[in-house]
Amino acid sequence: MRIKVIGVFAVLALSLVASPAQAATTWPGDSATRTADGSNVFGKNLSGLSFESANVVWAVKNSPSTLYRLVPSGSTWKVDQKRSLHYQDGQGDPDAEGVVSTPEGLFVAVERDNDDGDVSAPKILKYGTGSNAVAEWELGGMPEVDPNDGPEAISWVPDSYLTRNGFTDDSGRTYDPADYPGHGSGLFFVGLEATGEVYVYALQGEAKLLAKFASGHAQVMDLEFDGSKLWAICDNNCNGQTTTLAISSGKFRVTAKYNRPSTLPNTNLEGFAISPSCVNGKKLVLWSDDDNKDGHALRSGSLNCSG
Numbered sequence: 486m487r488i489k490v491i492g493v494f495a496v497l498a499l500s501l502v503a504s505p506a507q508a509a510t511t512w513p514g515d516s517a518t519r520t521a522d523g524s525n526v527f528g529k530n531l532s533g534l535s536f537e538s539a540n541v542v543w544a545v546k547n548s549p550s551t552l553y554r555l556v557p558s559g560s561t562w563k564v565d566q567k568r569s570l571h572y573q574d575g576q577g578d579p580d581a582e583g584v585v586s587t588p589e590g591l592f593v594a595v596e597r598d599n600d601d602g603d604v605s606a607p608k609i610l611k612y613g614t615g616s617n618a619v620a621e622w623e624l625g626g627m628p629e630v631d632p633n634d635g636p637e638a639i640s641w642v643p644d645s646y647l648t649r650n651g652f653t654d655d656s657g658r659t660y661d662p663a664d665y666p667g668h669g670s671g672l673f674f675v676g677l678e679a680t681g682e683v684y685v686y687a688l689q690g691e692a693k694l695l696a697k698f699a700s701g702h703a704q705v706m707d708l709e710f711d712g713s714k715l716w717a718i719c720d721n722n723c724n725g726q727t728t729t730l731a732i733s734s735g736k737f738r739v740t741a742k743y744n745r746p747s748t749l750p751n752t753n754l755e756g757f758a759i760s761p762s763c764v765n766g767k768k769l770v771l772w773s774d775d776d777n778k779d780g781h782a783l784r785s786g787s788l789n790c791s792g
């Protein structure tokens with residue numbers, strides 16, 4: 486028994502030596518960043534961003550709950566459409582902290598109803614062209630957290646990537662999309678602000694939790710899948726650092742940690758999105774600032790396509 490216990494400690498010690506905490510390195514793109522919206526267009530609370538294409542970006546504001554469609558306007562982005570968001574029953578003010586555009590539509594991560602703000606109510610809402618959600622999933626399996634410390638981040642990863650890289654669920658079973666009828670063609674990754682953990686769900690009639698893993702940050706504010714890896718960003722609680730994660734031996738594990746670009750203000754960066762298109766070796770990157778520092782809630786920069 487005693488030998489067994491010592492053996493376990495030896496394995497733990499070895500695994501700590503084998504995977505030290507990632508030291509942050511320089512942002513893998515230009516250090517230059519710029520404001521990317523007009524003055525005082527959004528106000529506070531712009532909290533999630535997602536590219537639908539190189540020329541269309543969706544953004545959510547968590548209060549009052551608002552969805553924006555943005556299009557390029559010179560070197561900045563302008564509001565092309567704007568609508569209030571409600572739950573499926575047409576009621577409420579969902580505290581929309583994250584958004585992701587997928588081949589199956591637009592999905593928003595919500596931590597509570599602002600009209601009932603003392604109650605934590607983690608959900609994913611799906612939107613079509615209207616203000617009312619067209620589908621709604623409660624997110625189980627998360628720890629009890631402060632109502633404003635819940636799901637802050639959302640991304641979507643296609644089944645093709647997950648199966649190609651041998652993703653396994655937390656029971657050790659290799660992911661087979663056929664085991665989750667009606668879930669579409671990918672899984673939803675939701676970041677919990679309070680713990681920095683990422684929860685992986687298949688959205689069937691109910692949200693089925695498959696796995697959870699650490700983002701590499703104490704807290705997480707947005708997630709972005711770029712086709713080959715997952716990005717996780719933290720706000721000014723972690724100096725705007727990002728991590729990248731990829732599947733290794735079935736699990737998502739941190740592969741790098743980066744400091745924010747040196748010219749990006751250390752502000753409340755709750756949204757992060759990467760353009761799908763590579764131009765002259767760079768991808769456009771957008772950040773949203775919930776604090777609307779200096780009257781701007783959007784900032785742009787670049788990422789090396791090889792980064």
Ligand SMILES: [Ca+2]
Pocket residue numbers: 530531532547582755775
């Ligand atoms: Ca927010």
Ligand SMILES: [Ca+2]
Pocket residue numbers: 547580582596633
């Ligand atoms: Ca909130």
Ligand SMILES: [Ca+2]
Pocket residue numbers: 720753754755775
């Ligand atoms: Ca924040």
